[in-house]
Amino acid sequence: MGSKGGCGTTTLATQLGALLSSSFSRNSLLLDLHPDFGDAALYLKLTKGRFHFFELLENADRLDSDFLQSFVMRHSSGLDLIPAPEGSVASREALPRGALAHTLNFLSARYEFILVDLPPALNEENLAVIRDCDQLYLVTVAEVSAIRNVVR
Numbered sequence: 001m002g003s004k005g006g007c008g009t010t011t012l013a014t015q016l017g018a019l020l021s022s023s024f025s026r027n028s029l030l031l032d033l034h035p036d037f038g039d040a041a042l043y044l045k046l047t048k049g050r051f052h053f054f055e056l057l058e059n060a061d062r063l064d065s066d067f068l069q070s071f072v073m074r075h076s077s078g079l080d081l082i083p084a085p086e087g088s089v090a091s092r093e094a095l096p097r098g099a100l101a102h103t104l105n106f107l108s109a110r111y112e113f114i115l116v117d118l119p120p121a122l123n124e125e126n127l128a129v130i131r132d133c134d135q136l137y138l139v140t141v142a143e144v145s146a147i148r149n150v151v152r
């Protein structure tokens, strides 16, 4: 998650995911949780799939291995991606209760690592992911001179 927009969150998430998959052969999945203009697929040079992560959440009660495959895109590194919507979701309905927790639980049984590219907001979905995650990377930017002062 970025402390604000444009901090390098998607760069970190996509590079780390590709590295885990290709160099360490770890079964990894990246979720793009941006409701608007998520660009993890673009960074991985993948054309966004027919379905996005929010549609998976809306249909969480239908989740099984076959259903999951229609949402997953595979990067050449071996990293799996469930992309954000193409453009913006104009009117998103409230997600079914417990859909996010159920989906993350289902996915965590199938992947060693799940990386989540979160938009910089403390909305209900982000807070639920943050509460459940093992590690949170808060990405920020700093002036090089400020870093030098800290290091000295």
Ligand SMILES: Nc1ncnc2c1ncn2[C@@H]1O[C@H](COP(=O)(O)OP(=O)(O)OP(=O)(O)O)[C@@H](O)[C@H]1O
Binding pocket: 002, 004, 005, 006, 007, 008, 009, 010, 011, 012
């Ligand atoms: N460590 C870095 N050093 C310099 N530039 C970087 C670094 N990480 C990312 N960038 C560049 O900064 C820009 C923003 O990066 P990125 O899209 O990853 O940020 P973001 O936090 O995901 O932004 P958004 O809020 O749009 O989702 C990109 O042009 C990227 O190439």
Ligand SMILES: [Mg+2]
Binding pocket: 009, 010, 011, 039, 117
């Ligand atoms: Mg981003």
